[in-house]
Amino acid sequence: xxGKYLMKLRARDPISAEEEAAIRESIADTVxxxxxxxxxxxxxxxxxxxxxLDGLMCRxxxxxxGQRQITEIHVPGDFADLHSFTLKHLDHNIMTLxxxxxxxxxxxxxxxxxxxxPRVARILWFSTNLDACIHxxxxxxxxxxxxxxxxxxxxxxxxxxLGLVGLADDTGYALALTQAELAECLGLTxxxxxxxxxxxxEAGLVEFRNGRVVLLNLAGLRRVAEFDPAFLYLGMREA
Amino acid sequence: xxGKYLMKLRARDPISAEEEAAIRESIADTVxxxxxxxxxxxxxxxxxxxxxLDGLMCRxxxxxxGQRQITEIHVPGDFADLHSFTLKHLDHNIMTLxxxxxxxxxxxxxxxxxxxxPRVARILWFSTNLDACIHxxxxxxxxxxxxxxxxxxxxxxxxxxLGLVGLADDTGYALALTQAELAECLGLTxxxxxxxxxxxxEAGLVEFRNGRVVLLNLAGLRRVAEFDPAFLYLGMREA
DNA sequence: CGCTGCTTTGAAGCCCTTCAAACCAGGTGG
DNA sequence: CCACCTGGTTTGAAGGGCTTCAAAGCAGCG
Numbered sequence: 001x002x003g004k005y006l007m008k009l010r011a012r013d014p015i016s017a018e019e020e021a022a023i024r025e026s027i028a029d030t031v032x033x034x035x036x037x038x039x040x041x042x043x044x045x046x047x048x049x050x051x052x053l054d055g056l057m058c059r060x061x062x063x064x065x066g067q068r069q070i071t072e073i074h075v076p077g078d079f080a081d082l083h084s085f086t087l088k089h090l091d092h093n094i095m096t097l098x099x100x101x102x103x104x105x106x107x108x109x110x111x112x113x114x115x116x117x118p119r120v121a122r123i124l125w126f127s128t129n130l131d132a133c134i135h136x137x138x139x140x141x142x143x144x145x146x147x148x149x150x151x152x153x154x155x156x157x158x159x160x161x162l163g164l165v166g167l168a169d170d171t172g173y174a175l176a177l178t179q180a181e182l183a184e185c186l187g188l189t190x191x192x193x194x195x196x197x198x199x200x201x202e203a204g205l206v207e208f209r210n211g212r213v214v215l216l217n218l219a220g221l222r223r224v225a226e227f228d229p230a231f232l233y234l235g236m237r238e239a
Numbered sequence: 240x241x242g243k244y245l246m247k248l249r250a251r252d253p254i255s256a257e258e259e260a261a262i263r264e265s266i267a268d269t270v271x272x273x274x275x276x277x278x279x280x281x282x283x284x285x286x287x288x289x290x291x292l293d294g295l296m297c298r299x300x301x302x303x304x305g306q307r308q309i310t311e312i313h314v315p316g317d318f319a320d321l322h323s324f325t326l327k328h329l330d331h332n333i334m335t336l337x338x339x340x341x342x343x344x345x346x347x348x349x350x351x352x353x354x355x356x357p358r359v360a361r362i363l364w365f366s367t368n369l370d371a372c373i374h375x376x377x378x379x380x381x382x383x384x385x386x387x388x389x390x391x392x393x394x395x396x397x398x399x400x401l402g403l404v405g406l407a408d409d410t411g412y413a414l415a416l417t418q419a420e421l422a423e424c425l426g427l428t429x430x431x432x433x434x435x436x437x438x439x440x441e442a443g444l445v446e447f448r449n450g451r452v453v454l455l456n457l458a459g460l461r462r463v464a465e466f467d468p469a470f471l472y473l474g475m476r477e478a
Numbered sequence: 479c480g481c482t483g484c485t486t487t488g489a490a491g492c493c494c495t496t497c498a499a500a501c502c503a504g505g506t507g508g
Numbered sequence: 509c510c511a512c513c514t515g516g517t518t519t520g521a522a523g524g525g526c527t528t529c530a531a532a533g534c535a536g537c538g
Contacts, residue, residue, distance in 0.1 A: 043469070061379050064465055069382040071375040086365035091372050091470040111357075118354045125364045126325035128371065133330045135374035136310040140300050142381035143308040143426030147526070178484065187382030192526055194486060210535095226303055230282070231330040386494070417516065431494055433518060 002027060002103055004077035004165040005051055011164050012233060013123050022117055026109040027051070031102050038095035046084040048106045052076055055100030056176060059092045060184065070185040072134055073097075073158065077165040083128045085110050098176045130233060137231045142187045145225075150186050151196045152225035155206055155213055160229050172206075172214040200224075241266060241342055243316035243404040244290055250403050251472060252362050261356055265348040266290070270341050277334035285323040287345045291315055294339030295415060299423065300331045309424040311373055312336075312397065316404040322367045324349050337415045369472060376470045381426045384464075389425050390435045391464035394445055394452055399468050409457065415450040439463075 002024065009015055015023070030053065033039055040046065042061070052074050059080070060070040071092060074080045080094055085107050114121035137157070141150040158175060162168035179197065180190040188196075201207050205221045207214040215221065241263065248254055254262070269292065272278055279285065281300070291313050298319070299309045310331060313319045319333055324346050353360035376396070380389040397414060401407035418436065419429040427435075440446050444460045446453040454460065 059375070061375065063379075063383055067383050069379045071378045083368045083371065086361050086368050087372075087472065088476040091472075092375060111361075114360070115357045118350075118360075121353070121357075121360065122325050122350075125367070128364070128368055129322045129325050132322065132367065132371040132374055133326075135371055135378060136298070136300065136331060138378050139310045139374060139381060140302075140308045142378060144302055144306050179486095180484080189527055190485085191487090191528080195526090198486085233326065233330075237327040418518095419516080428495055429517085430496080430519090434494090437518085 001030065001053065002051060004053065005079075007166070008077040008164050009123060009127075012126070012236065014236075015120075015123075019117055019120050022113055023120065026105045026113045027103045028106050028109065029104055031104065033096045033100045033102065035096055035098050035100075038093050040081060040084075040090060040094040042092050043089050045089050046081065047108070048104045049082045049085055049110060050080045050094070051103040051105060052078050052080050053101040053103055056097040057094060057100055058097055058181075058185075059090075059094050061092045068184050069187065070181070071138070072131060073185065075158070075161050075165065076167065079105075079124075079127060082110075082124060083131065085124075097181060126237075133231050133233065138185075147186070147188055147192055147196045148199060149225055150188075151182070151193065152200060152205070152221050153227055154182070154185060155208070156222055156225050156227040156229075157232070159213070159215065159218075160232055160234070164234070170215065170218065172212060174211060175208070175213045176211040240269065240292065241290060243292065244318075246405070247316040247403050248362060248366075251365070251475065253475075254359075254362075258356055258359050261352055262359065265344045265352045266342045267345050267348065268343055270343065272335045272339045272341065274335055274337050274339075277332050279320060279323075279329060279333040281331050282328050284328050285320065286347070287343045288321045288324055288349060289319045289333070290342040290344060291317050291319050292340040292342055295336040296333060296339055297336055297420075297424075298329075298331045298333050307423050308426065309420070310377070311370060312424065314397070314400050314404065315406065318344075318363075318366060321349075321363060322370065324363075336420060365476075372470050372472065377424075386425070386427055386431055386435045387438060388464055389427075390421070390432065391439060391444070391460050392466055393421070393424060394439075394447070395461055395464050395466040395468075396471070398452070398454065398457075399471055399473070403473070409454065411445075411451060411453040413450060414447070414452045 006015060006020060006023070028048065040050070054076050057074045057080055058070045059072045060068045062068050081090060084090055110124070114124065134157070141153050145153060159168050159173060162173045167173055179193045183190040183193045186193060197208050200221070205217050205224060207216060245254060245259060245262070267287070279289070293315050296313045296319055297309045298311045299307045301307050320329060323329055349363070353363065373396070380392050384392060398407050398412060401412045406412055418432045422429040422432045425432060436447050444456050444463065446455060
C-alpha cells in the first residue's frame, strides 16, 4: 500500500525491515478524495500528515485577485504535508488535481516513530528538506528562466520524480494536468503555456496531449531546460 | 553569543534552561568571514552547520550564463545551512553579503542533541521548515507579484525577520545590500530595481539609501505588498 | 446534440529588459 | 590635496517576452 513511499525512501537511504515495520505502523487509515478537492486550508490546525498513494496533488497559495501560485506538485509516494508535523498549521492550501488515494499518519504516531527511531526521524526530516530543494529550484525557474526553459524544466522534474516510483519511463508519463494548472505552477498565463507547449512540440522535444507527456527527445529537452537532477538528491548520501 | 538565535527560537517555542545549555554545547567554534565570500559550494560534503551571529548572507544558485538567483537572505540568528545536517551536501551555494561572524555546529553534535532532546530536534526541524515557508512566499512573489509588490514584500519580510532579533524597529533597519543583490533576490534587473525603489520612495512608502531601509509608511508598504506575516509563524504553535 | 471545460490562435499593449551613458561617493596614490 | 579609479546608482530610449482580450475550435458527456 505504501510501497511507492518506501520505494522513494530507499532510492536515497537504506531502510531496515524493523524500520519499515515502524513506518507502516504510523499509518492510521486511507481515504479517497475526488479531483479538485481542497482538503487542507492555510491556518487550519492539523494533527496528522498526508501520504499520497495515488493521484496528483499540489500546494498552492491564493492571491487576493483570485490568481494562485502552485508552489509544489506532489506525486505518489510523497508526504504532502509532513511539514505540518512541526508547523502544526500550514501557510498554504493543499488540493487534489486528480482523484487521489491517501494514507494518514497521526502526528502522535510520527512523534513516537521519531523518538524510537532517530535515524528514521532524520530521513523524514530529510524529506521535508527535499521539498525545500524543489522550492528553490522553482524559485530559480520563476526568477531567471524564460517561459520555454521553465516549462521544459518542470516536465523534466516530473519525469524524474515519477520515474522514481515507477510511473514514468523513457517514453514519457501520464500527467493529468490542464494547461491552466501548469500555468499556475510556472507563473505564466494559460495562453502563453499553450504557445510554449506548441514550441516544444514543434521543436520535436516533447508533446503534452490528452493527459500524457510524450518524450520525443529527452536529451534535447534537458538541454533546453539546463536540467540537472542533482537537486533531487537521487543517490545515497551516506558513505 | 548565540543570544539572537535563542531569541528567535523563543519567539516561537519555549526553551528550558537545560535545553538551552544543550544547544549551546553543540557550538564548536566561531569564525569571521569577509564580505562577498562564498564559503559553501553546491555539492561540497559538509559535516557541520553554520549559525549566523552577525552580518547578512544568502543562499544562491548560479546559471550557466552568469546570472544568479538568490533563494533566501539570512539574518543574524538564522542557521544558514541546518538542512545540510540531513542533506550532507547542498544544492546551492552560500555566501556572505557583508562581513559575518558565524558559529559552527558539527553534525555529530547536532545528532546527539536531537537524540537526547527530541523536543529540540522538532524545533530544529521546524526551523528548516520555516526556510521552506520563506521559499514558498518567494515563489509567490516571483510567480505572481509585479516588481513593485515583490520589492515591497521583500522589504516587509526583512523588517519582520530583523525585528525578531532586535535589528529593526518602526523607523526601519540597516540593510547593507546593493541594488544588484536585491535584483538577484527579486528576479529583476538592477536597473528595474532602481526604478521601483524610486517609485516606492516617491509614493512616500519607504526609502532605501546608504545601506538603510527607512520606513516612511509601513502600513502603506504592507498594503502595496499585500504582506501577511503569517508565513513566518511568529506566534507559539503549541496549545 | 448541445452543453461545458479545455485548447488554440490572433492582435494589441504593457511591464520589464537591454543597451548606453552620465552621475556620484569613497578610497588610493602621486 | 586633488586627480583618478572603482563600484554602485540613476536616467533615457528602444525592444521584446509575456499578458490581455477576444473568439473560434474541439472533445467528452449527459
